[in-house]
Amino acid sequence: MNDYLILASLFICHILGDFYLQSKAMVDAKHFGQKRKPLIVFDQELGVMIAHLLHIALHALVMAFVLYFLRGIEVIRLSDTNLYLAILAIALGHLVIDLLKSGWRLKMMSDDNAVITLVGDQMAHLMWILIVWAWLFDDLNNFSGLLTVNHLVIFGAYLLVLRPTSILVMLLLSPHTPKNGDNQIPKAGKLIGYIERAVVLTLIFVDQYTAIGFIIAAKSVLRYGESGGNNTKLNEYVLLGTLASFGIVLLVGILARVALGFEV
Structure with a gap:
């Protein structure tokens, strides 16, 4: 080994x-x-x-x-x-x-x-x-x-879903980024992305896929409420970023579970 x-x-x-x-x-x-x-x-x-x-x-x-x-x-x-x-x-x-x-x-x-x-x-x-x-x-x-290899696989999976995934999602969203005002907290989006991806990966490891759906639903409702459903471009931007981020984390988590010998 x-x-x-x-x-x-x-x-x-x-x-x-x-x-x-x-x-x-x-x-x-x-x-x-x-x-x-x-x-x-x-x-x-x-x-x-x-x-x-x-x-x-x-x-x-x-x-x-x-x-x-x-x-x-x-x-x-x-x-x-x-x-x-x-x-x-x-x-x-x-x-x-x-x-x-x-x-x-x-x-x-x-x-x-x-x-x-x-x-x-x-x-x-x-x-x-x-x-x-x-x-x-x-x-x-x-x-x-x-x-053990299992420890390093889990550690490596968390590393992948933090900054590397953040950079990849940023590149995916760059052509669609809306103009931001001055009323936003600096780097808040990046920190939120780090936390949510770490939480989702943890849920994947403990086989709690249902809870991931609640996170996506709660985030979507919150963002929709902020804009009142009036800013279609912003809503689509947030939805695209959320799906891209969660999709990458799911892929990394499933591959990590396969490498660890868990059932998918």
Whole structure:
């Protein structure tokens, strides 16, 4: 089981490095051809390369910290050679994929395919991690009972339905975003989305699908009451965001239940 623990750990490291430890400014700094004031160097392309290298260094540090920590408490067992090879191979592969994505964005010169680009980019990263894992660790058979695959699957599922899902829903809604007034609480929508997706995922794990319907109904009634049913565009925007958010959480939760061996 040790090899699957390592795989789950590498996936979590990727989610942390790509979503939770990377700000929007860091993402923008990796895009070729954007009109912005360089932060480190005056040459724009060199600045983009430096931003990519800093991002890769961050990923490598996250992987090193997590793998060393898990090995130190004897959750996983792996040699120094395999540990260094895994970090180096995944970091270099991540750099190549990110550079290809940046080149694709420059070629397209449009954010119309932002959702496809994000999903394709993340699938490429996860596939590369799987390839490196199969190369280095698939023949390991050690197991530690301190931390199980089930724990990491659940933790990874919660990570996926928070910031990554928030970004994906934001991209899905960006073409339909209504103009907001000044009477809204800053970032309230993002916090509400975090909480509701965490609650829904928890309900999925405890097999309480009926309660999810009550949450959707209550939110829909509340939003409809705020606008009095007069703002059709706002109502459709909220409904689209709610269905997209809940749909993604349901998919992640069901896949996690399948991975854990639960009945769906």
